[in-house]
Amino acid sequence: MSGDQLRWLFFGFSGRLSRMAYFLAGLLLAVFQAFALYRFTLAPQESGASQIWAVLFWAIFFLSVWSNVALGVKRLHDFGKPGVFAVLLFIPVVSILAFLVFCFYPGDKGPNAYGQRTNAPR
Template sequence: MGRNDLTWLFFGFSGRISRMAFFLAGLLWAVFQAFALYRFTVAEQAGGATNIWAMLFWALFFLSVWSSVALGVKRLHDFGKPGIFTVALFIPMVSIIAFIALCFWPGDEGANRYGTRTNAPA
């Protein structure tokens, strides 16, 4: 998997991705955010490290929001649904159910209008 493949996976909106790719990409963002938040909370207040970890956390947060939308759109494309339904990932309480559904709902077998195969751009 090359650099362009990773850029497409995390930030592209075309094509389809599988349940496993969606789950693992979301898990990776959660680990990055948790690490930055942890480092922010244990950094000494007097030093500049607190500000650096806070900025890193917020940068990761905004990148992960964009990436979550892109991942959700591609996951929805995998079973033939339009990407606008990704908004459900940002509604409190509904987001948990939507995430679980996207992790477990099987995609379309074969080609659909969003791509000929899973885990590839259209």
């Protein structure tokens, strides 16, 4: 996968995304967050390493929020729905249900208004 494809996957809002790509990309983001949090908890308090890992965790967290919204928008596009519904991902109970729908419910077969095929920008 090229750098342009990764940039589109995690930061772009155009195109469509399949169930598996959505799940795997979200899992990768969770692993990065968990690793940074794990390293932060291992570092001695008030040490330079602790501060570095804390900053790194928050940077990864904010990038992950952006990326999760971008993934959700593209997944919504695969259903033929506008990306504005991605704001529902910020409502606690709804976000869990949306995640399950995004992972298990198939998108539109064939082209739709948001792209000719899945896993590609428009």
